[in-house]
Structure formats: structure tokens, C-alpha cells
Amino acid sequence: MNLTREQLLVSYRTMRMIRSFEEKLDELVTAGKLGGFLHLYAGQEAVAAGVCRQLDERDYVSTTHRGHGHCIAKGVRVKAMMAELFGRQTGVCKGKGGSMHIADLDAGMLGANGIVGAGIPLATGAALTCKTKRTGGVAIAFFGDGASNQGQFHESLNMASNWKLPAVYVVENNGWGEFTPTAFVVPVADIAVRATSYGMRSDIADGNDFFDVYEKAGQAIEAARSGQGPTLLECKTYRYYGHYVGDPLNYRSRAEADEWKTERDALVRFETRTVGDGHVESSELRRIDTEVTDELEAAVSEAERDPLPDPAAVLEDVYGQE
Numbered sequence: 001m002n003l004t005r006e007q008l009l010v011s012y013r014t015m016r017m018i019r020s021f022e023e024k025l026d027e028l029v030t031a032g033k034l035g036g037f038l039h040l041y042a043g044q045e046a047v048a049a050g051v052c053r054q055l056d057e058r059d060y061v062s063t064t065h066r067g068h069g070h071c072i073a074k075g076v077r078v079k080a081m082m083a084e085l086f087g088r089q090t091g092v093c094k095g096k097g098g099s100m101h102i103a104d105l106d107a108g109m110l111g112a113n114g115i116v117g118a119g120i121p122l123a124t125g126a127a128l129t130c131k132t133k134r135t136g137g138v139a140i141a142f143f144g145d146g147a148s149n150q151g152q153f154h155e156s157l158n159m160a161s162n163w164k165l166p167a168v169y170v171v172e173n174n175g176w177g178e179f180t181p182t183a184f185v186v187p188v189a190d191i192a193v194r195a196t197s198y199g200m201r202s203d204i205a206d207g208n209d210f211f212d213v214y215e216k217a218g219q220a221i222e223a224a225r226s227g228q229g230p231t232l233l234e235c236k237t238y239r240y241y242g243h244y245v246g247d248p249l250n251y252r253s254r255a256e257a258d259e260w261k262t263e264r265d266a267l268v269r270f271e272t273r274t275v276g277d278g279h280v281e282s283s284e285l286r287r288i289d290t291e292v293t294d295e296l297e298a299a300v301s302e303a304e305r306d307p308l309p310d311p312a313a314v315l316e317d318v319y320g321q322e
């Protein structure tokens, strides 16, 4: 393992923050304290954390309708994300974006996206910028198995491979697209094989194993940075909640979910390995759990008190105006 104790603790913190952030949102919506349409990322934490641990400030990320985890892992401020979800002026997009449009260009976060597949060409464009300007940066597109059936996926991979762009396409295969099993709509067992059509690298990671994702993302990012072109990295994982908050989840079996939530859980596996190997102490992880809980409580109470956007500012920061 080439991660220091400090890096391991930061990685655990990222995953714990993502899990607790999503659980807090579920609690707030259920209690009627938060409105809007939310898609939660819990269960898939190792993908966002494992990939983003390999990135730095030169790099870009684009995400999906299920994007809170990628935003947190790329360094978007949690307090500003919470304020955004509450529609407050202090939000990361001044309260005008909400869950599916969180973007923070200073953090290299190109945006969540309500249009399935639409983040893929954005990351491809960012990769073209990195190559043209020789910044040394790479761009990551996170998207789901459903998005890999969209035309934008195929067009982007073709262009990126042909131009050897520094991009990594991370498909999070969580077995479901809305309420439909992936196997019902995707005729290949591994989405990674689609890379062959575009003459590009591919790899498959256990998306619930932080270390496997970290290692394979590292290889893909290194290939991209060194001019070898893009990689399609498939991470096999599972989402804990339904498609959206409020989804009755009556279309998948309890046993299926229980199996992923116990021995395959990303946080449990991280703890078993790092504590078992003597790299970190479980007391350090419990301290992080408490800090994360406190940070989220503070973020919620501040967001609840923060001002709503001024109606006079409705046309600020928009591109199209009369």
C-alpha cells in the first residue's frame, strides 16, 4: 500500500462524509425539512473517493444526477453544498442550481447534470483544453451504466481516443438504471469491452474496494497524463437507496441489497483492511465519524438560517438574457 496513514485517514473521511451527507439528506427529506428531487450516491463511495484521491488541482471532474459524492471527493465545500440544497444565497451556485446542478469551477467540478450522459462530452472538452494548453491536467467523467447507452458516450470515446485526450471515463455499473436491471438493457456483461471499438485502454475495478479503484484509476490517470490517451474504467458497485429519495424500492430484492450493505460495504471493507493491517486505529476512524456528524449538523443549521437568494438577482450568472 503506497498511501500514508494521513492519506488513508483523509480517504476514510471522504467516504464517511459522502455516506453521512446522503443519510442526512434522506432524513431531512423524510422529515419534510428539505424539498427537491434527490438521487443519493450511498454505496458507491469507494469509486468517487478512490478516483479523486489520484487527482490534483489541475484536474477536472464531471458528474451526473447522482453527483454529491463526486463533488465532495473533488473538494467542493460541504457547507456550501448543503446551503445549495436548501436553495440559499450562500450555496455553491448561490442557491440557483440545487442537487442536480452543483458546479464549482474553482474546485475543478464541471457540474452535476440532469441529462443522462451529458457530463461525458463536458469532460472530453476539458481534456481537450488540458491537452491544448499543456496544463498536465486530466479530466474524469463519472457516469452510470445507463449513460453508456447514450450517443454522447460513444461520440466522446471515439473522439478522445482518436485525439489521445487525457481523459478517464469512469462508468459506475451499479446494476440498475432507474427501475430497470442493467442486464435488461445492456447486452454485454462488462461495459468496459465497449472501449475496444474505440481502440482505447480499459479496465475493471471492484467499485466497492477503495484500494482496487485507487490503483486502477491511478494507472488510467498516469496513462492519460503521459500522453497515452484515455481509459474506460468500469467500477462494479451498487446503490443503497432507490433511484430517487421517495422511491418505494419495490422492484429489487431485499436480499440483494443486504448482501451489498454488509460484507461488500465499501466503508466496512476499508476499515477491515486498514485496521487489520495495523495502518490505522479504529479509534481514529470513530473520531472521524464524530467530526463528520458534527460538521453536517453545523452545515444544516447554518443553511436553515442563511438567506434565500434576492429575487432581483435572478438574471445574474445566466448566459441567455434578452
Ligand SMILES: Cc1ncc(C[n+]2csc(CCOP(=O)(O)OP(=O)(O)O)c2C)c(N)n1
Pocket (backbone or CB within 6 Å): 065, 066, 114, 115, 116, 117, 143, 144, 145, 146, 147, 148, 174, 176, 177, 178, 243
Ligand atoms: C437524456 C435523459 N434520458 C432519460 C433521463 C431520465 N433518467 C434520469 S436518471 C436515469 C437512469 C440513469 O441510469 P444510470 O446512468 O445507470 O445512473 P444511475 O441512476 O444508476 O446512477 C434516467 C433514464 C434523463 N434524465 N436524461
